[in-house]
Amino acid sequence: MTRRIQKTVPDIETLEDFHIAAYLVEDECGECLLSLAHQMEVHHNPLMAELFERLADMRKRSAAEIFAAMEPEWRKNIYMRDLRWLGESCPGAVDILSAHYRMQPWHGYRLALSAFDRIHDFYDEIAVETENDAVRRHAIDLRARIAADIRALEEELATIPEPEAAWDHDDDPPMIQE
Amino acid sequence: MSDTPQDNAAARESVSVAITGSGGAGVITAGEMLLAAAAHAGWHGIQTRSVGPQIRGGEAVSMVRLATFPVEAHDDAFHLLVAVDWRNFDRFAAEVLLAQGGLVIMDKAAGDVPPPLKERAGKILSLPLSKAAKEAGSRVNMVALGCIAALLGIPESSLEHAARRRFAAKGEKLVEASLAGLRAGRDLTMQEDLADHIANLRLDRPEKPDKPRWIVSGNQMAGLGAVHAGVRFVAAYPITPASDLLEWMTPVLSAEGGMLVQAEDELASINMIIGSSFGGVPSMTATSGPGLALMMEGLGLAVSAEIPVVVVNVQRGGPSTGIPTKSEQTDLNIALCGMHGEAPHLVLAPLSAADCLFTTAWAVELAEALQAPAIVLSDQKIAQMKAISDPLPLPAVKVARKVSEACAPHAYKRYALTEDGVSPMALPGTPGCMYTADGLEHGENAVPSSRAEDHAAMLEKRARKLRNHDYGPAWAEVNGEGEIAVICWGSTAGPVHEAARVLAREGISIRTVSMRLLSPLPIEALEETLAGVKTLIVAENSHSGQFLHYLRAWCDLPQEVISLKHAGPRPITAPEVRRAVIDAIGGGRMQESNIALKEAPVS
Amino acid sequence: MNEAMRKPNDFKSGVKPIWCPGCGDYGVLSALTKAFARLNCAPEKIAVVSGIGCAARIPAYVNAYGLHGLHGRALPAAAGLKLARPELTVIAAGGDGDIYSIGGNHFIHACRRNVDMTLIVMDNRIYGMTKGQPSPTTEPDYPTHLYPAGTHVQPLDGMSLALVAGANFVARAFTGDPNDLAEIIVEAIRHPGFSVIEVLSPCVTFRPEEREWKHQIARHALTPAGSVAEALAAVASAPELSTGIVWKGNRPPYTGPGDQAGKRVQDVLDSFVA
Incomplete structure (x- = not known):
């Protein structure tokens, strides 16, 4: 898998900056995966709903730990900052435009992994480039955690067969609503 | 009265005058000033107009009826017709029927008198x-008005008062010029030997000349009722x-802290007020x-979504663009049944220009209380009529929407199935009650639902809240006793009430039922009111008889039902109603006749 | 945790969307909730007003007051609400068919009226809820079941129309970048007057090729212009799938007709005396 490395965050200088950014990245990923879980639930794909919920939980737990490690004062600033990321979307964002109601675990893992990879790159970039020792230590810790998550997912993915060619086939036409 | 309207002694307590002219002659102004002067002197009366399609300079007729008693409708004929000219007069011929033996005054330069008038005059x-206007430095409408005032016996002081009111804002010079014209008209009239006619045209003294009087239009009163409520x-x-309703409201609303927004179309109008009412206003x-x-x-x-809104619909001739400037009672069907699906809502109708005040205020009260749309069916006749009225009290309406207090998250049910069907409405800004109002069918929690149970429950809830409300006695004006009853709705009440008054003097007692609340139809109250009635005359200004069919669909009507109906723009008149009653007494046979069309063909 | 801080999740209603998995509208919902958190609005002070269509389902998914009204009529309903309750933050939302076709007249007049509210047009260039008929933004040669050989009708340029009709803030965004969209929404809400955000929001069911938009977006190719004429030129010359804010005007928002020199009810009664 190719990793596109680019400067994603404009100014992470302090530990507060880093915690907030890391929280937003992890939370974004968790929320996207949770949204996918809900989409799958509504569209009667329980296998994928369950998988996405489990994947969401990985990132949500990570986000919760980062949140817990924050100084209380920092927390109220989380959503007060510019949400925009340089280059493209938030490193934690999952490409939900790739979702499909008949998607299978093989797709789900790959979708999650591409986001996990970007989160890894985000921590990696900070660990390499920051001049703040405390930020570097935290970035290295979180890089290790996401790397472990990636390894775990890659191992699981290796056991899953690729879907058949017509995996997205549906005999019925789309339904007319309003 | 007889089949052919006669100029007779009855004119002394009620006299009807028409003034016609074109090209900017100012006959509408003359008619309004005549009404204002009469009101100042203590008489009652109404003034209406009929105009050609031109924006400016078109042919016009101003129709004035003055009386010693309150009137809400025109008589069936005019005792005096004053013509500045005859251009396109045929356009009004059916609306301005000269009484047999009536007086026609015309300008010397006006040309030939239309033949039908020649026969009747x-x-x-x-x-x-x-010429007199030119000599007096005035205008022809003022001279014509001076003639009329002299014939009817309008005091000069009242005429001067009306002129000053009308022109004061435009300067003393114009006031003086108009007074000169009025005097010239009076002098012209006095030179003639009109003793016989004056005897017939001169109004009896008003009963209470010192009592202040209002001059109101239905549109103004509807606006007043709405803002008051x-x-x-x-x-x-x-x-x-x-449009003149809107124009009246704009400044009053701004002074009251509200606003009138001119929308880009009617689709925007209705949706804007749905938005503002969703916001609680x-x-x-x-x-x-x-x-x-x-x-x-x-409206659907x-x-x-159970959002209260009021639509004042001023009816005109239809379908399509129809006759925009003239009246008809033919939007009843669309007002009752125009929405797709089953959509219980309120339909009300003011009974007169003055009653637009109460009925519109009541509509606001009902819409707000029942969280439902209310359509008020006014019509061009009463909306643009100028009517003399006793000063009107502001109606004692209690406008209160049942709103929700703040509540715990997810506890609020916007469409809770309450006993009376009305659910507390959370207004934006209320913490904890966030919900989405929806035109999709929904459950109690406002979430869209296509479940049969939810649909049935919501249909029943929306019907129940209207059905079980106590509307009190205002649903209709019910007067008189007798085995013959005349039932009508909205502005036809005026001629019906007058016919009953005339019949009473002739020793014939009838019951009149003038309906103000048309939907939900108060079936029980109506059937109770009609108990003992053997013959029911259903009077309406509709070619097809929309009201009759509506009543027949829902009520047990008396055995004999007579339909008194014809299309606009000619309104149902008091003499037509009286004739129908007399025929019913003589006939006693079930019939559906277009009485008035037989009597006075339009073409 | 500080009570005053609001999270994007605080603005989700808990109702699970019925949009197809992969639909661009999920990104708009995500961006909208982020923007509200960023602005720290109280949910009860927000109203989301919509018409009919896939995109117009959004109010029910937002934890705020919502009005899911008639096809095409979101803008007048939103204007009525904002004029009557100026303290509310009002968002109107809909799709390209809802806003540009059946609601086209309201769109023009909302731009010129300039009531202080924000419109989000989720443009997928197709009617999704009625099964893929061409919309006003569908390309002339795009085949649909209704017109297998295309419509041969020129697509409507909503951005230019908004500029010409007088919208006070005009931007385009891509739903695949909800954070960028959220920032544009924040700016649009903060900017006085009527703000229009056209959001490129793929329909993965009827136009699966729109998934590729994520590789074709010219991010921030549009930047605030110095005049409406320059903004029009920028929209015309920029790549088709450009995003960014192209216009921030300074027209005062419409708050109603103001003082019309009228009298209050009690004082106007004298005018009826003959």
Whole structure:
């Protein structure tokens, strides 16, 4: 898998900056995966709903730990900052435009992994480039955690067969609503 | 009275005058000033107009009826017709029927008298109205008004008062000029030997000459009723004959802290007021038939989402563009049944120009209390009529929407199935109650639902809240006793009430039922009111008899039902109603006749 | 945790969307909730008003007051609400068919009226809820079941129309970048007057090729212009799938007709005396 490395965050200088950014990245990923879980639930794909919920939980737990490690004062600033990321979307964002109601675990893992990879790159970039020792230590810790998550997912993915060619086939036409 | 309207002694307590002219002659102004002067002197009366299609300079007729008693409708004929000219007079011929033997005064330069008038007129008098106006430095309408005032016996002081009121803002010079014209008209008239006619035209003294009188139009009263009842947001698109209602409201609303927004079309009007009322502000629009048709989808949304709105629909001749400047009672069907799906809502109708005040205020009260749309069916006749009225008290309406207090998250049910069907409405800004109002069918929690149980429950809830409400006695004006009853709705009440008064003097007692609340139809109250009635005359200004069919669909009517109906723009008149009653007494046979068309063919 | 801080999740209603998995509208919902958190609005002070269509389902998914009204009529309903309750933050939302076709007249007049509210047009260039008929933004040669050989009708340029009609803030965004969209929404809400955000929001069911938009977006190719004429030129010359804010005007927002020199009810009664 190719990793596109680019400067994603404009100014992470302090530990507060880093915690907030890391929280937003992890939370974004968790929320996207949770949204996918809900989409799958509504569209009667329980296998994928369950998988996405489990994947969401990985990132949500990570986000919760980062949140817990924050100084209380920092927390109220989380959503007060510019949400925009340089280059493209938030490193934690999952490409939900790739979702499909008949998607299978093989797709789900790959979708999650591409986001996990970007989160890894985000921590990696900070660990390499920051001049703040405390930020570097935290970035290295979180890089290790996401790397472990990636390894775990890659191992699981290796056991899953690729879907058949017509995996997205549906005999019925789309339904007319309003 | 007889079949052919006669100029007779009855004219002394009620006299009807028409003034016609074209090209900017100012006959509408003359008619309004005549009414104002009569009101100042203590008489009652009404003034209406009929105009050609031109924006400026068109042919016009101003029709004035003055009386010693309150009147809400025109008589069936005019005792005096004053013509500045005869251009396109045939356009009004059916509306301005000269009484047999009536007096015609015309300008010397006006040309030939139209033949039907020539036959009916008792006297045709050519006077140099224009010339006298020129000599007096005034205008021909003032000279004509001076003639009329002299014949009717309007005190000069009242005439001067009316002139000053009318022209003061334009300067003393204009006031003086108009007074000179009025004097010239009086002098012209006094030179003639009109003793016989004056005897017939001169009004009896008013009963209470010192009592102050109002001059009101239905449109003004509807606006007043709405603002008084608490309407603070109006969105509307210009349309005849509702536009002057909007124009009256704009400054009053701004002074009351509200606003009137001119929308880009009627679709926007109705949806804007749905938005503002969703926000908690009592809201209204005004329109006429074509606009009402465009609003139907919005009204359905207001039913489904349970958002109170009031639509004052000033009826005009239809279908399509129809006759925009003239009246008809033919939007009943669309007002009752125009929405798709089953959509219970309120339909009300004011009984007179003055009653627009109460009925519109009541509509606001009901809409707000029941969280449902209310359509008020006014019509061009009463909306643009100028009527003399006793000063009107502001109606004692209690406008109160049942709203929700703040509540715990996810506890609020916007469409809770309450016993009376009305659910507390959370207004934006109320913490904890966030919900989405929806035109999609929904459950109690407002979440869209296509479940049969939810649909049945919501249909029943929305019907129940209207069905179980106590509307009190205002649903109709019920007067008199007798085995013959006349039932009508809205503005036909005026001629029906007058016919009953005339019949009573002739020793015939009838019951009159003038309906103000048309939907939900108060079936029980109506059937109770009609108990003991053997013959029911259903009077309405409709070619097809929409009201009769509506009553037949829902009520057990007396065995004999007579339909008194014809299309606009000619209104149902008191003599027509009286004739129908006399025929019913003599006939006693079930019939459906177009009495008035037989009597006075339009073409 | 500080009570005053609001999270994007605080603005989700808990109702699970019925949009197809992969639909661009999920990104708009995400961006909208982020923007509300960023602005720290109280949910009860927000109203989301919509018409009919896939995109117009959004109010029910937002924890705020919502009005899911008639096809095409979101803008007048939103304007009525904002004029009557100026303290509310009002968002109107809909799709390209809802806003540009059946609601086209309201769109023009909302731009010129300039009531202080924000419109989000989720443009997928197709009617999704009625099964893939061409919309006003569908390309002339795009085949649909209704017109297998295309419509041969020129697509409507909503951005230019908004500029010409007088919208006070005009931007385009891509739903695949909800954070960028959220920032544009924040700016649009803060900017006085009527703000229009056209959001490129793929329909993965009827136009699966729109998934590729994520590789074709010219991010921030549009930047605030110095005049409406320059903004029009920028929209015309920029790549088709450009995003960014192209216009921030300074027209005062419409708050109603103001003082019309009228009298209050009690004082106007004298005018009826003959």
